[in-house]
Amino acid sequence: MARSTWRLLLSLLLAGCAAGPPQGNLYRDLGGEPGIAAIVDGVIVKIQADEDVQELFEETDFDFFGEKLRLQLCEVADGPCVYDGLDMQSAHLSMDISEAEFNNFVQDLIDVLDGLGVPLPVQNRLLARLTPMRREIIYQ
Numbered sequence: 001m002a003r004s005t006w007r008l009l010l011s012l013l014l015a016g017c018a019a020g021p022p023q024g025n026l027y028r029d030l031g032g033e034p035g036i037a038a039i040v041d042g043v044i045v046k047i048q049a050d051e052d053v054q055e056l057f058e059e060t061d062f063d064f065f066g067e068k069l070r071l072q073l074c075e076v077a078d079g080p081c082v083y084d085g086l087d088m089q090s091a092h093l094s095m096d097i098s099e100a101e102f103n104n105f106v107q108d109l110i111d112v113l114d115g116l117g118v119p120l121p122v123q124n125r126l127l128a129r130l131t132p133m134r135r136e137i138i139y140q
């Protein structure tokens with residue numbers, strides 16, 4: 001094998017090490033369609049039990065909301081879905097959601113993921129994709 005080919009192989013190997021352990025597809029790591037459905041069901045149970053947000057969700061059709069959230073999480077996790085709901089800013093317009101309410105939502109999600117036994121590194125990968133949405137959601 002030519003010296004340049006060895007050098008290329010070595011640099012690819014080193015780049016792989018620098019990137020840490022290989023990560024699979026997040027959708028698959030979350031348990032695919034049934035895994036995401038369980039996460040969304042868990043989040044809805046949390047929302048319905050949370051008196052602080054009950055007013056916001058007073059007129060919500062939870063079947064519709066659940067379907068949109070399923071599609072969104074699936075797409076965000078690189079699953080085979082296309083989210084067809086509102087963009088995050090429009091979806092939360094005029095709700096004036098505070099930072100604390102946003103953090104509360106994220107904590108609810110973490111509790112659900114814990115309850116489902118989703119490994120911490122997988123949880124972190126999902127949260128890293130959702131938390132940047134914060135700026136489109138709070139104080140709209």
Ligand code: HEM
Nearest residue numbers: 053056057059060068069072085086091101102105130133
């Ligand atoms: C990363 C965090 C969040 C994500 C990914 C998210 C996602 C979504 C999605 C996909 C929808 C449906 C959009 C549509 O109708 O097309 C929605 C609607 C809504 N979200 Fe969020 N959301 C987040 C945070 C929050 C927070 C923190 C609150 C309030 C505390 C909230 C309250 C609502 C409400 C009230 C609706 C409207 C429900 C209805 O149609 O009646 N969301 N959200």
